[in-house]
Amino acid sequence: MIKYSRLLLNPTKLLHTLSSETIFALSSGHGKCGVAVIRVSGSNSITALKQMTSSKPLPQPRVATLRSIKDPTTNEIIDKSLVLWFPGPKSFTGEDSFELQVHGGLAVINAVLKALSAIPRCRLAEPGEFTKRAFFNGKLDLTEVEGLADLLQAETELQRKQAFLQSQGSLSKLYGKWRSTLKHCMAHIEAYIDFEETETLETGIIESVRRDIEKLAEELKAHLSNGRRGEILRNGVKTVILGEPNAGKSSLLNLLCARPAAIVTPIPGTTRDVLEVTLNIDGYPLVLADTAGLRARTEDLIEQEGIHRAIQLYHKSDFVILVINVERYLKWKQQHTNGSLKDYIVQYVDGLNLPKFFIDRKNLISTKPCVMVFNKIDLADRSEYIQGENYLSISCTKETGVDDLIRTISQHLKRICGEPSAEHPSMNQLRHREHLGACLGHLESFLAQHQRQDTVLMAEHLRKSMHQLGKLVGSVTAEELLDVIFRDFCVGK
Ligand SMILES: Nc1nc2c(ncn2[C@@H]2O[C@H](COP(=O)(O)OP(=O)(O)OP(=O)(O)O)[C@@H](O)[C@H]2O)c(=O)[nH]1
Ligand SMILES: [K+]
């Protein structure tokens, strides 16, 4: 767990140090490209822009204007470029800033950056520095900054959606609403303490505060107990393929990622190390891991370690794909003519020797989201196809049943991650969980003190819970915490 420094910042002082320098950076990606965007921000932007454009009048704010770009030291024209001028505070950073859209060749970019560095008080930006300035100028709060960082990292459609909504303030709206409830309650409690003796305040004020806090605590609890949806979507759904040796786990991984990522052989015990691939299924990120086949007894030390790792991974996973070899099931059935599919699954799972495994034997419901896949269906009769909400038949070699499997996985992912929405945003970081948990703790202490009618302690707990919410949206913050957030940005953002 990250321990945040208790050092409180003085935002105004820091802002002053930050913006005494003008920063610039290549904001578009590195490497050859058609157009490259170079961003400049800070109090010396006007000088920089004038010097780079032969002292021509500044372009109209926010209107793309074609200008020759000049190196002020040599007076040589570097390129012709579109210039966008954003006078502060109506800019991304809140400072005077401008953007140059130059041709994307390496030499052009380097020449423009070199020219900018020769202008007094201009220097190359650090990673995330533009966003840091936007934060200190009150353009974004911390949850919005985090949303923006996630937007830059998002790899799938639903990750993008969650990050975009957050960057547009979905979480800060919710947390802001809670904060204003708290502020309101605090004002009332403090007024009550001040005026208690004169009895000028209406009675029942404490009761109404209690009701508000009770409601708020309920909302926080619901928000905290949403099954880590937002966090799982942000990090990818950790999915583990489990099953006996030779069930076809590696074949399944290869089939799903459409490349021979894992070694497949007829030798049981082929896979030992955990192998992970990342997939995008209907916009949901799936982190899929192939593991060693599980069996109760093996003399092979390497295989034992592989099994140990598979079981560890099972504990950390959000979703399980259990692979069962149809061939072995059919053999079992010949010997157990009265045995049902359920009997087989129960004894199969027992054979895997997973610690207190996930299965409720009566209903065959697992404690973790799970799909059971009967593989090698090509070796069975059509009549042996096993299909149900949680059982599927596939053949990795013949590639049959794959569409159904992907559809089923997708339904699970939808349940696990939910659909990001502006109205019901999910928190998606451990940081959120920690501060909201602490906030809830103080609200509960408030309610306990209410029973003892200790108004002074009640006010103290409200103040502390407010402090926790403040850490989320960034009104109360610490330098270390900021570094954690901003280091995820690249230079130029
Ligand atoms: N007939 C048939 N054979 C399959 C199918 N899927 C996999 N196999 C074969 O079964 C054998 C084992 O496949 P793997 O993918 O290595 O199985 P595994 O579960 O990863 O095995 P371990 O890593 O040893 O635990 C290989 O010879 C595969 O070609 C299938 O759908 N039909
Ligand atoms: K194998």
Ligand SMILES: [Mg+2]
């Ligand atoms: Mg394998």
